[in-house]
Amino acid sequence: MKMRFVLAAFLVAGAMSLAMASSAGNGGSKDAPKDTAAAAAPAGQSDSQAAQKENMHLEGERRFRSNCARCHAAPPKFPARMMATIVRHMRVRAAITDQDMHLILYYMTE
């Protein structure tokens, strides 16, 4: 019985460690909105910071409408630190993707 328990604990811990290593290896999630915005930005405009921000705004709004507005009305824009908690909660509850979460957070806090 004990051997099984220890084995199971190590398996779970190993799986989680692998997941964490994978997380560290992907460069962190903070880069996701930049990558997405850069990829979505029209060619020739990626140097423009204003264009990038505008692009992120539009993309964030689009992601907000497709993910959040399906179920509930748009909330007011809370302070950024509160919004970060709310978006993390909704990421888990509604299975929002990492990219969508960062773009929605950008849109709701800009």
Add this chain to the structure above:
Amino acid sequence: MMCRFVWWPRMVAKAGLLGLFIVFSLAVQAQDDGFKAVPILTGSTAYFTRVTAGQYQDAPSVSPLLLLPLGDKWLVEAKGSYSDTFSKNAQGDYSGTISYGMAYGQIDYIANRYMTLVAGRFTTPFNIYGERLAPNWVRALQTGPLTSPVTSGSALGGMVRGGFPTSDSLNLTYALYFSSNNTHHLLATDRSTGGRIGFFLPHQRLEIGASFQQVLQADRPHSSGIFFEWQSDRAPVTVRSEYARSSGTKGSGYWIESVYRLSQISALRRLELVGRGEQFFAASNLSAATIKKLGALGKDTNEADFGMNYYLRSDVRASASYGRQFVLGKNANLWTIGMTYRFVMPMLPQGGAQ
């Protein structure tokens, strides 16, 4: 053999908790330098008057939700509920029934962009109503679908879930869980396992998916379901539906709901119209006593509901609805009127200021 079979889920649950504890100290070091999330208290309060087949009921309720972020990858969530349902008795006096409980109390670890690990008591990931639409400030109609006993429930154990894009036009979402048996009168759960998979097309705003659940105790019933949700890009209309089937005593059924926000008419832009139709098929193996106890859920039932929601603010909503329930020998009118308020407040002295 039986003893080993019963102990195995407990061992896995303990192993899961130990695993979470082991990685916790490592995870808190992996801080992101984005916004520092703050603990918040959110939730909703509501007051509704319901008239079911001529029987008046008033039901004030509050459902607080504490969100406690730890570092950039952890989140502790705890949601409670308290309600008092009171009505006039035959003597004209008001008598009430208080109910309270914990909807969920879970710890989430965002392992990477593909996977989130959840441990504790959580809402069973079956179709979409229980997890996403059940809060009274979210649901478009205050009367829940007749399939709620099949699709809504709680689990105590562990879950792996996530959502990630497989291409520019398709997101895949999934959830797999196991639950242990808990006989506490407020936190009872079944030993069960199951999951859900969903395919979300963001450009079409369409999500379709399927769920499965297998109870691993007593009569070992299983449930399966499918769902879809679609929001038009051209008009503020949402259509959603669920179908659920259970091999046990909970029955089977489906519902389809449409929500139309009159945002294109400036004078009515705060108004939302809702309609829902549903059909419920009671389990065929119910005893006479169980049928009597279950009421409408003990017999085949059809129901149509219409309602409206008026948003005084984004967080304050007045709602009213009318429904007609068709049950063999006992049709009934269902009226509901009331208000919901969703609150959000930071839990630190600095508040949400940056």
